[in-house]
Amino acid sequence: MFSFLPKQPINGTLTKRTILSIASSLFDPAPVIVTAKILLQELWLLKIEWDESVPQNIASAWQTFVNNLSNLPSVRISWYCLSANMKSLQIHGYCDSSIRAYGCGIYTRIVDNVGNVSVRLFTAKSRVAPTKRQSLPKLELCGAQLLARLFAKIKSTFSNYTFDTFLWTDSQIVLHWLQMHSSTLSTFVGNRVSDIQDLTVDACWRHVPTKINPADMVSRGSTPLELTTSVWFNGPEFLYEDERKWPNGKSNDVDMEIVNAEMRKSVFNIIVNNNYLLEAHDRYSTHTREVRVVSWMLRFYTRLKKDNTKMVDGPLTPDELHRALLCIVWNVQQQHYAADIRLLQRNKLTNGILRNLNPFLETTQEFELLKVGGRLQLANLPESQKHPILLPSKCGFVMRYVRYLHIKNYHAGPKALVALIRLQFWIVNARDLTRRIVRLCIHCVRYKPKLLQHMMGNLPVERLTPTRPFSRCGVDFCGPVNIYLRVRGKIPYKAYIAIFVCFATKAVHIEVVSDLSTDAFLASLKRMIGRRGLPPDIYSDDATNFVGAYSKLSELKAFLFKKETKDVITNYCANQFINFHFIPPRAPHFGGIWEAAVKSATGITQTNDLNRSVMNTKLTYEELTTALVEIEAVLNSWPLSPLSSDPSDYEALTPGHFLTGSALKSLPERAVADNVNQVNRWNQITAVKQIFWKRWSHDYISDLQARTKWNTQWFLSMGTMYHRNDG
Incomplete structure (x- = not known):
């Protein structure tokens, strides 16, 4: 047996030199001396000089350590670790770590x-x-590396014996790292894992619970008295049992967040195939210039061909410019729709948003272009409109092309731009692109600036109080409209349209005012009162914001707001117990409800459809009155709230419900020819309403291009079993 008598401490000032002298004289029983090492590390961190007195807290800890050394001679260590009648030999190594220290111990197990x-x-x-x-x-991994190096150092001592090696750790994360390739881990972890794997090729790493791990005494330090009563010298108890009763180490309690944090960050070099033609064209600001540049390039390329027999000189021809345009489009499609083109070349269906368009490939002037299949194959339209060329919206060339169309067509609006684009191309999300182009056009912004607006005010009490229809109403005028007489040689005379709007129900009443006289206006007011009842309050525009500010209504404005006219109207309304109100000057938003009614009645959007159609049909007073009554019925049939898709809900509420108790409906009418002057005069009224159907044919039919469902076509092949459905 071996024992050790420690060096006696010197009386006097306790310094770093004194502590190092005593600690270095100790024979290395690892659990005991680790305490001295921790104290020395603290002295180095405090930068204490060699002969300087140590702080009080360290002096107290050192004194406790020295007092415990008095029990060190009682520690007995066996010199010989083998046995004369040895049947089998195993080497077991244990490692553990704490925040302050880490260590390991190696044991021999002999049967x-x-x-x-x-x-x-x-x-x-x-x-x-x-x-x-x-x-x-990471400290647990350092302890495992220390154990691997210590095992590699003593392995040669047992070179004359046959033995098995088992290395134990209580860290599941370290065992997980040791099963990975070192190249997949971070530098700190990967270098140590590689070192451990190289030094312990023949060893078996296993997991041991912390409570029975003898190396735990090394990581936290121990006194000599604790060593004599611990398993440090004789190993854990399970080593004395059969190998089948050893800890199996099967546990899935691994914090993958820590494991993934130490994975090596991968860096890839991505090689991008740039389209130099499109990159060069991004330097040009106009569509015309980039097309002409490509056209000159194609002409130069054609001249370099050996089999070129026709030399073209002079200015660029339209065919050359069109071919250059197709060349640019082909490059754009190859950059943005490469995956879809490859699918179509393999006779497969495309994915994503293009699937609804049923695209196909077609060769045009040596360029294989992606075109829209659509549903207009049987339409009487040009081929370029039935199968337009597909283009993306997020492309510099496409934006310059749309801007070129916008300027060329006198700064056309978004809807007009979409119609012009689809004569030749189909741009995905064209509406958003055209709105963005128009919004960014400086010329359009200057002529149609966006003015600052205040927050919309509260609705007046007249709009929110349930009352009889037309109890409180507003009046506005539009026109003029020419009225013809059935007398040869008689010139037409101007008439105007008075529109009364109910504040509560938004019901509309339309009257024809035959001339600019007080009597004519009062007559229209009497007709409205006779059919709709006496209104207690009537509201109208002021002179500064009346619809008459429109140039065609200058005469109406001058008449209605003469002092004599206003006095006559006010006196008449007072006699009828009607309060006639004028909204504040330069505040047309006070009369938004009747302004909207005028807009709906006349169809004012970009043009005045109703006024144009009425002017072209030469209506008499009776015919104009009939047309306006039908328009009034249409306006009073518009729903006051959004329609519901549930068939069990009630029908939509309309102003007609407040007027007659049900919705105002008109019977279906037959179609008439475009030349309304050669048919019965009563059909002219129907022709006025059919103007709106023409707008439907132009604005709506293009939206039917996409297939929103049933966009997959199946083909039967030989040997396929199918079921015939005659239902």
Whole structure:
């Protein structure tokens, strides 16, 4: 047996030199001396000089350590670790770590011929944790590396014996790292994992619970008295049992967040195939210039061909410019729709938004272009409109092309731009693109600036109070409209349209005012009162914001707001117990409800459809009155709230419900020819309403191009079993 008598401390001032002298004289029982190492590390961190007195807290800890050394001679260590009647030999290594230190110990397990098991401590080693703070899993890995290096150092001692090696750790994360390739881990972890894997090729790493891990005493330090009563010298108890009763180490308690944090960050070099033609064209600001540049390039390329027999000189021809345009479009499609083109070349269906358009490939002037299949194959339209060329919206060339169309067509609006584009191309999300082009056009912004607006005010009480229809109403005028007489040679005379709007129900009443006289206006007011009842309040525009500000209504404005006219109207309304109100000057938003009614009645959007159609049909007073009554019925049939898609809901509420108790409906009418002057005059009224159907044919039919469902076509092949459905 071996024992050790420690060096007696020198009386006097306790310094770093004194502590290092006593600690270095100790024979290395690892669990004991690790405490001295931790104290020395603290002195180095405090930058204490060699002969300077140590702080009080360290002096107290050192004194406790020295007092415990008095029990060190009682520690007995066996010199011999083997056995004369040895049947089998195993080497077991244990490692553990704490925030302050880490260490390891190696044991020999011997089974003799009788079957007795003896376990002896062979060697041990400890180290303090580095001053640079590391995570506990990394310190556990440092302990495993220390164990691997210690095993590699003593392995040659047992070169004359046959033995098995088992290395134990209580860290599941370290075992997980040791099963990975070092190249997939971070530099710190990967270097240590590689070192451990190289030094312990023949060893078996296993997991041991912390409570029975003898290396735990090394990581936290121990006194000599604790060593004598611990398993440090004789190993854990399970080593004395059969191998089948050892800890199996099967546990899935691995913090993958820590494991993934130490994975090596992958860096890839991505090679992008740039389209130099499109990149060069991004330097040009206009569509015309980039097309002409490509056209000159194609002409130069054609001249370089050996089989070129026709030399073209002079200015660029339209065919050359069109071919250059197709060349640019082909490059754009190859950049943005390469995956879809490859699918179509393999006779497969495309994916994504193009699937609804049923695209196909067609060769045009040596360029294989992607075109829209659509549903207009049987339409009487040009081929370029039935199968337009597909283009993306997020492309510099496309934006310059749309801007070129916008300027060329006198700064056309978004809807007109979409119609012009679809004569030749189909741009995905064309509406958003055209709105963006128009919004960014400086010329359009200057002529149609966006004015600052205040927050919309509260609705007046007249709009929110349930009352009889037309109890409180507003009046506005539009026109003039020419009225013809059925007398040869008689010139037409101007008439105007008075529109009364109910504040509560938004019901509309339209009257024809035959001339600019007080009597004519009062007559229209009397007709309205006779059919709709006496209104207590009537509201109208002021002179500064009346519809008459429109140039065609200058005469109406001058008449209605003469002092004599206003006095006559006010006196008449007062006699009828009607309060006639004028909204504030320069505040047309006070009369938004009747302005909207005028807009709906006349169809004012970009043009005045109703006024144009009425002017072209030469209506008499009776015919004009009939047309306006039908328009009034249409306006009073518009729903007041959005329609519901549930068939069990009630029908939509309309102003007609408040007037007659049900919706105002008109019977279907037959179609008439475009030349309304050669048919019955009563059909002219129907022709006025059919103007709106022409707008439907131009604005709506293009939206039917996409297939929103049933866009997959199936083909039957030989040997396929199918079921015939005659239903």
